[in-house]
Amino acid sequence: MDYTFHFEVLENYWTWLAKGLWITVYISIISMFFALIIGLIISICRLSKIKVLVIFSQSYIEIFRGIPLFVFIIWLYYGLAMVSGINFEPVTAGIICLSMQHGGYLAEIYRAGIQAVSRGQWEASFSLGFSIINTFARIIFPQAVKIIIPPTANMFIGLFKDSALVSIIGVNELMRQSQIATSLTFRPFEFYTVTAIIYIVLTLFLSQLAKLLELKMSNN
Amino acid sequence: MDKNIITVDKVKKYFSEILVLNDVSLKIQRSNVVVICGPSGCGKSTLLRCINGLEGLNSGDIIINDKSILDKNKLRAIRLELGMVFQQFNLFPHKTVLENIILSPIINLGINKDEAIANGRKLLERVGILQKENDFPSSLSGGQQQRVAIARGLAMQPKIMMFDEPTSALDPEMIKEVLDVMIELAHDGMTMIVVTHEMGFAKEVADKIVMMDEGSIIEESEPKEFFGNPKNNRTKLFLSKILN
Numbered sequence: 001m002d003y004t005f006h007f008e009v010l011e012n013y014w015t016w017l018a019k020g021l022w023i024t025v026y027i028s029i030i031s032m033f034f035a036l037i038i039g040l041i042i043s044i045c046r047l048s049k050i051k052v053l054v055i056f057s058q059s060y061i062e063i064f065r066g067i068p069l070f071v072f073i074i075w076l077y078y079g080l081a082m083v084s085g086i087n088f089e090p091v092t093a094g095i096i097c098l099s100m101q102h103g104g105y106l107a108e109i110y111r112a113g114i115q116a117v118s119r120g121q122w123e124a125s126f127s128l129g130f131s132i133i134n135t136f137a138r139i140i141f142p143q144a145v146k147i148i149i150p151p152t153a154n155m156f157i158g159l160f161k162d163s164a165l166v167s168i169i170g171v172n173e174l175m176r177q178s179q180i181a182t183s184l185t186f187r188p189f190e191f192y193t194v195t196a197i198i199y200i201v202l203t204l205f206l207s208q209l210a211k212l213l214e215l216k217m218s219n220n
Numbered sequence: 221m222d223k224n225i226i227t228v229d230k231v232k233k234y235f236s237e238i239l240v241l242n243d244v245s246l247k248i249q250r251s252n253v254v255v256i257c258g259p260s261g262c263g264k265s266t267l268l269r270c271i272n273g274l275e276g277l278n279s280g281d282i283i284i285n286d287k288s289i290l291d292k293n294k295l296r297a298i299r300l301e302l303g304m305v306f307q308q309f310n311l312f313p314h315k316t317v318l319e320n321i322i323l324s325p326i327i328n329l330g331i332n333k334d335e336a337i338a339n340g341r342k343l344l345e346r347v348g349i350l351q352k353e354n355d356f357p358s359s360l361s362g363g364q365q366q367r368v369a370i371a372r373g374l375a376m377q378p379k380i381m382m383f384d385e386p387t388s389a390l391d392p393e394m395i396k397e398v399l400d401v402m403i404e405l406a407h408d409g410m411t412m413i414v415v416t417h418e419m420g421f422a423k424e425v426a427d428k429i430v431m432m433d434e435g436s437i438i439e440e441s442e443p444k445e446f447f448g449n450p451k452n453n454r455t456k457l458f459l460s461k462i463l464n
Contacts, residue, residue: 118308118310120306120308120310121310121312123269123274123304123306123310124304124306124310124311124312124369125312126272126273126274126299127272127274127299127302127303127304127373128299128323128324128328128372128373128376129296129299129300129324129328129376130324130327130328131296134327134328138323138327139312142314143312143313143314
């Protein structure tokens with residue numbers, strides 16, 4: 001191996017990478033926020049007794065389970081824009097794709113959590129005169145949350161890593177910044193190694209956080 | 221006003237293809253205690269669940285305090301008049317004992333919180349577990365949980381209390397503490413429908429005992445008659461099994 005490492009080139013690019021990291025974090029958090037809402041809506045549809053809503057939610061889940069995120073991003077940003085004339089900002093397009101796909105995953109997590117609450121809880125609540133909305137909001141969902149939180153935290157880690165894919169449509173997040181820096185310096189190994197390490201460190205941090213949450217949940 | 225607070229009229233109920241209630245008719249008067257018994261699978265629990273609308277009917281009607289269970293707009297009003305106690309207690313595990321009791325009166329009856337708490341404490345005292353008001357249900361014994369469940373039902377000031385095998389999930393030594401609460405309630409004049417195998421309880425407080433088998437009521441009589449001179453052979457067989 002006659003490659004000479006030049007990690008010192010990174011020195012001029014730290015703020016450049018930091019800016020990318022900030023956008024990665026920003027996109028991840030916003031996308032997660034919307035994914036949580038989408039997931040809740042889809043799971044409620046899935047568990048409802050209204051046939052149209054059930055079919056809609058099932059289709060949603062199957063479509064987004066089946067479509068690779070990479071394909072979805074390109075389809076939305078280039079394909080759909082061509083047909084509909086809607087030109088999303090790259091960041092907006094990225095957030096839409098991430099939140100819609102992960103909303104589908106979350107819907108299944110929610111569904112499992114809600115179904116894990118015993119039927120007797122619904123019945124006791126109905127018998128006391130609670131409406132279906134109050135039953136869900138006050139009795140069922142608070143119990144389901146305990147079951148939902150650990151897998152949701154893990155899913156957020158997945159979303160955080162998936163966000164690297166939006167570099168393909170020119171969002172200046174961490175991966176994209178790293179690519180640009182590479183093309184300017186011809187130092188792919190150095191930049192991509194550091195980028196990978198940043199992802200790993202943050203993922204480690206998040207998974208520790210998830211573990212802590214899980215521990216707290218099981219103690220309650 | 222009808223002297224019957226509950227009228228079950230020719231109710232049929234299927235679970236998919238299986239007929240679980242076959243033309244069941246039953247009248248229950250105010251302040252009466254009606255005990256429903258019968259072998260498992262006879263439809264006794266289903267009948268209770270039909271009365272408070274947890275199960276729909278395939279045909280027939282149930283009138284509760286002049287309101288039909290078939291009227292979807294009245295379902296909640298009916299449920300507010302019916303207290304229900306389940307075999308598995310079904311307390312809300314994420315709420316304390318007191319919160320379990322006051323939540324519904326506050327939300328569904330619009331009672332203010334202080335009043336609901338005062339009322340809830342009175343009920344907890346009545347069922348003998350005031351000292352546990354800030355505990356979570358999981359730290360209570362089965363008998364204690366069931367007494368909380370009874371207090372939770374009573375907090376809604378229902379006109380009728382229904383019990384679906386309230387002691388079947390309890391250890392033997394805890395059965396009495398729950399039955400004692402129920403007996404006291406009966407003596408206070410509460411209208412009660414109790415699905416149970418506790419024949420001692422039935423003898424002591426029931427005004428009427430209803431025997432069900434295979435989805436039908438096969439015998440309906442006062443305790444003296446029911447235990448002393450049962451007419452139906454299946455009742456005799458059931459009694460011989462359960463009393464020995």
